[in-house]
Amino acid sequence: MHGPGGVGKSALAVHVAHAVADRFADGVLYIDMRAATAGLQPLPPFEALGRLLRSLGLGSAAIPSTLDEAAARYRSLTSTRNLLVVLDDALDVGQVRPLNPAGPACAVIITSRQIMASLDSTSHLQLTGLDHADATALFVRIADPGRVRSEPEAVQQIVRQCGGLPLALRIAAARLAARPDRTLSCLADQLADPDHRLDALEHADVASPPTRTRARRRRVFHHDLATLENPGRSRARPDGNEGEADMLVLGDRLNGLGRHAEAPRVSAPVGTEPARRPSRHRGGAGPDPGPGRSPPPDPIERV
Structure with a gap:
């Protein structure tokens, strides 16, 4: 995968x-x-x-x-x-x-x-990423149903800003759960602000590492988006950071992850590279979403 x-x-x-x-x-x-x-x-x-x-x-x-x-x-x-x-x-x-x-x-x-x-x-x-309906369903399932029902327009704004990425939706819902006094409209407004989007999508163990500067996060997010529809792109990441390992027999420590995971979309066929065109990304050229599809959200503007 x-x-x-x-x-x-x-x-x-x-x-x-x-x-x-x-x-x-x-x-x-x-x-x-x-x-x-x-x-x-x-x-x-x-x-x-x-x-x-x-x-x-x-x-x-x-x-x-x-x-x-x-x-x-x-x-x-x-x-x-x-x-x-x-x-x-x-x-x-x-x-x-x-x-x-x-x-x-x-x-x-x-x-x-x-x-x-x-x-x-x-x-x-x-x-x-998930389509809008599935992304909304995932967010509603994680967030407080009562708060969701009280601010349906804010829910749609938050889901759009998360761009269909399950991780972004999880972080947004986790921030709301941690702040029961906060309205969904407040989070939606923060996500709509270019200066606060990355901060709004950092929370606890699903946050971007605090040691990363905002500029480094921007470079990494741009790189990750480029892999979405250009699988032949080099794997080298612009920040040079890598990950932590853990190995185990699949058992209790993984219970719950798979049962409640929202399956992402699978696109086919694989193996053909889409045509390229100028992107609305500030970084220059970006992936073409293909005929009949909306452009993928800019990871800095949306994630």
Whole structure:
């Protein structure tokens, strides 16, 4: 699955893993490849293999000392397994190729901000934002129903400003929940103000990292939007920040994520690059939304 940040790739991957877990007798493994969260470098393949091997029962002392040997041992251990591996937030093909299990009864789900077209035997899903009706339904489900009913016009304004991104909708609803004395109109007005939009869409653990400057957030958001309809674009991000890793057997720590996740849109076909035209973005050229579609929201003006 590939698409821009905040579109719901991780939530959909976890949801799918829950839905098919009973088909894999040897379990489901999840690993965060930490390609996009601030503070850490992407998880090196050798380190990821070490975590996978330990989760498959290999002692730390028995893990080979080189990448090639560790990959070979991983292939041997998975050759007869019935296992699902979730590689979330992957950087590129080089990072995930050694982590593909060898067994014919194994499967892998990969999420990334770029398409990994060179992987063999792979189906590709490009995720886009929710349409307005689904985005409204998600926001209403998370926010206080009473407050939503009292200010329907403000709800529509907030949903439009969030541009169909589930993450932005979650943050907006979380800010309202944290401020029961605040009206929806107040949040809608803040989102409509170019000087306060990014601040309005930061809250607790779903906020942009506080160490990022506003200019750096702008560059990252512009880059992520460009991946929405140009999957061949380079994965290198303009801020140089990467993500934090966590690996676990899919279980209690993931319960609830998949059940309540709103599935993002899947656009098809994948593999054709849209025509380019001048954009309304202040940064210059941007992705063409295609015939009959509204331009995607500027991530600075909308997210």
